[in-house]
Amino acid sequence: MPQFVDQARIFVKSGKGGDGHVSFRREKFVANGGPNGGDGGKGGDVILQVDNGLNTLSDYHFGGKYKAEPGAEGGQNRCTGKSGSDIVLRVPEGTVIRDAQTGKVITDMSGDNHRFLLLKGGRGGNGNMHYATATMQAPKYAQPGQPAKELEIILELKVIADVGLAGFPNVGKSTFLSKVSNAKPKVANYHFTTLTPMLGVVDLEDAKGFVVADIPGLIEGASQGAGLGHEFLRHIDRTRMIIHVVDAASTEGRDPIEDIYAINRELADYNADLGSKTQIIAANKLDMLTPEEADEVVAKIKAEFEPKGVKVFPMSTLTGMGIKDILYYVSRHLDELGEKPVVYEQEFDPEVELKERQEAFTVKYDPEEDEYVVEGPRIEKMLGYTNIDSEKGFAFFQNFLADNGILDMLEKEGINEGDTVRMYGLLFDYYRNADTTPGGEVDEELEDLEDLDDSESDIE
Template identity: 75%
Template sequence: MPAFVDRARIFIRSGKGGDGHVSFRREKFVANGGPDGGDGGNGGNVIVCVDPGVNTLSDFHFGGKYKAENGEDGGKRRCHGKQGSDIIIKVPEGTVIKEAASGKVIVDMSGNTKEFVILKGGKGGNGNMHYATSTMQAPRYAQPGQPAKELEVILELKMIADVGLVGFPNVGKSTFLSKVSNAKPKVANYHFTTLTPMLGVVSLNDARGFVVADIPGLIEGASDGAGLGHEFLRHIERTRVMIHVVDAAGTEGRDPFEDIEAINNELAKYNADITKRLQVIAANKIDMLPDGENSEIIAKLKEKYEPLGVKVFPTSTLTGKGINELLYYISRELDKLPEDTIVFESEYDPETELKEENLAFTVEYDSDAKEYVIEGPKIEKMLGYTNLDSEKGFAFFQNFLVENGILDQLEELGIQDGDTVRMYGNSFDYYKNADTATGGNMIAEDEDNFDDFDNMEDEDEFNE
């Protein structure tokens, strides 16, 4: 039987957009054919979807890389590149996906969220057929495809259950679950806690049923990482009612009062909101008490906790005493609570966060070529959408360098008048100009390197 896995770390990557193509129509009897370079295909998306037939993250136990397909480059004769195939990652319902570095929630695959595009593929670049104008009949430029997006994420399974069973090891939680539901946990007199959370469905003849989760036994310090308890606290977060199962007979030498307080302290340290939810106490193993449900320990539990709104039910999983009363009470209380599944709100939007990262650039000095080199997706995008042949476009280019602090960085590196600056195959001469608002000017060394985009009218088009 495969191991139960409820946490995993994986690497995901969307597909890169295909590059646009540069080509020109070549046909017999057709002189000077126009540009006919096709567009690149869009890269594939990374999609997460809920698989109702899966209840563990064991498929991701060893991590792995999940990559969508890149889009194909465009071709001649206006042929568009093929779109990259999406990659679909199937997870159990209740899986919360977090950005690994920050731990922030990207999406909770619960409630109405059954499918989610976590990373969009890069858009394919336009072929040169899009860039012909009245003044530039033969553009030798095609737009590069947008880069892929990549991310390391953590998958956490938080079980979806109405009721959670909590308690120290060997107090009878697994036996309780097997008696009240269709779950079949392994039950034995072990001093070690159950290692696998179990779900069971409780069916009642004349009342609403509900789902119960047996949370592996907690120990003091679990919220701080002690033992195995902290690994399973996440499964309590969605429950609306909690049942404290305690050994009222003290057969293992435990004090039920101390156990309840210790568990509540661990829950509060993990997530204070959990302790505000409805709690019920199942004072178990009353068959081993001399006076049964009338024993002094039961009276003391009721005296302390029922004034706090915590109902105490004397129970015996051996004889079945008190179990029905407990189940019907919980059913009635659930009817009073909101039906909606607790869903964790998104805190991290990959589309926004990674867009900022992809727009980064570097400014460095190449001592071998004796040139200053500026690179990065933001620079490449700017060069692709700016008409450097026009006065207006080149002024926009100059302002871009100033507003992004590039000229300041060049001066910090010691650039002098006449030095060469290279950006993706395009070279410029730098000249300091204190009389202009820019504080510095770039002059293209070879204007033939740039295509004419007279339809680039303003910054909004640049940003599209």
């Protein structure tokens, strides 16, 4: 049986688009064949897929990197490169995906959402056959493929159940679940008997059934991480109703009323919504008291909580007393609450957020080297395919710096003409060309180069 794992952190990366190819037609009796470089193939996507056969994230327990295949480079004779294969990450239903950097929700793999495109592969670049013009009949450049997208994510499994069982360890939650459903949890007389959530389906005659989750026993301080802390609490998030099981017989010397308040504080401290969920109290272990003692303790619990709208049920999981009353009450109340599954809304769109991260530039002054340092993913890519040794290539790069506000950023840092600028190991003397303004005029070949830059910023 696989180890139960309900949280994992992994790195994912889509496939880079294949680069366009530079080649020319070479045939006998054809002296100067035109460009025939083909387009690059599309990079593979990263896809999330619900697998109903899974109930744990154990496949991702040790983290790791999950990468889609890059697209192949275009070929000669207008041949398009092969597209990269997708990578499909299979997860249990109820898995919430978050961006590791911000903690924001990317998607919730529950409800109707059984397949989700997490990261798109890069688009393949155009081959040089696309850049032939009347004045440039032998273009010696092609479009690079769009870069891969990468992301570190947190996978968090939150079980899907209608009702959650809450309470201190060893109060009878596991025994209750085994009596009312087909679940077979391990039951023993020691703390932390249940270390993983157990789900059970309750079937009732003449009433609608429901799913119950036995949430591992809480302890005080769990909302701050004491004990297994959040490892317990996350699994009660989706439930529509809580059965709070309490040791009414005080077999471990605790006061049942204080226990109820302590657990409710943990629920509210972890998530305010949990503290406001509909709740009933199951006063358990009454078989260990005399009838008079049982009546007295149940009366005290009712006096404390029923005026606050929390219904109290006497119960014994050993004898079965009171269990049916609880189940039929819960079934009716769930009908009144209606079908409102808890689904987490998207807070982080990778396509939008990663584009902003990729387009970010940093400009800072390095006093030790007396240099202004400019960094950013797009600059690094630009330097990779721009021939800045040529006059036109350098003019194109200057326009790029101006259009993206980098020259303005340098001047805000106090740069003067003749100062040194460092970009990924390349050094430049700073001179702001009066003719280089955002949106300035460029000739036809330079416009083709700007089309190449569009592949970096135009993320589809």
